[in-house]
Amino acid sequence: MGVCQICRRQPAAEFTIRRHVGMIVVQKFVRFRGYLCRDHGIQASKDFLRKTLVQGWWGIISFFVNFYAVYTDLMALSKANKLGPPVGRPAHPQPPAFAAPLAPPPPPLPV
Numbered sequence: 838m839g840v841c842q843i844c845r846r847q848p849a850a851e852f853t854i855r856r857h858v859g860m861i862v863v864q865k866f867v868r869f870r871g872y873l874c875r876d877h878g879i880q881a882s883k884d885f886l887r888k889t890l891v892q893g894w895w896g897i898i899s900f901f902v903n904f905y906a907v908y909t910d911l912m913a914l915s916k917a918n919k920l921g922p923p924v925g926r927p928a929h930p931q932p933p934a935f936a937a938p939l940a941p942p943p944p945p946l947p948v
């Protein structure tokens with residue numbers, strides 16, 4: 838059993854999470870493989886699944902390939918949910934690499 842490659846906590850398991858982007862004619866495959874704790878495994882699986890469900894269907898071949906990406910993401914999410922809670926303090930209190938970018942600052946208040 839490894840340690841989470843983001844927060845260095847245990848328990849962690851090896852995950853393979855896929856994302857598919859269909860662009861009518863061309864396709865793009867994104868794959869993450871590495872050790873994650875429960876919290877980061879759930880976060881990454883949901884992030885990949887959400888993007889796949891939006892971006893994966895656009896193309897004739899992509900429509901069918903996307904079912905496989907959705908399946909692997911659901912399996913990763915199920916695997917993450919079965920892990921125990923991570924123990925200890927996170928080694929790096931920074932957001933993971935696959936987190937959504939920070940929101941832009943709010944517009945200035947009207948005067």
Ligand SMILES: [Zn+2]
Pocket residue numbers: 841842843844845846873874875876877923
């Ligand atoms: Zn972690």
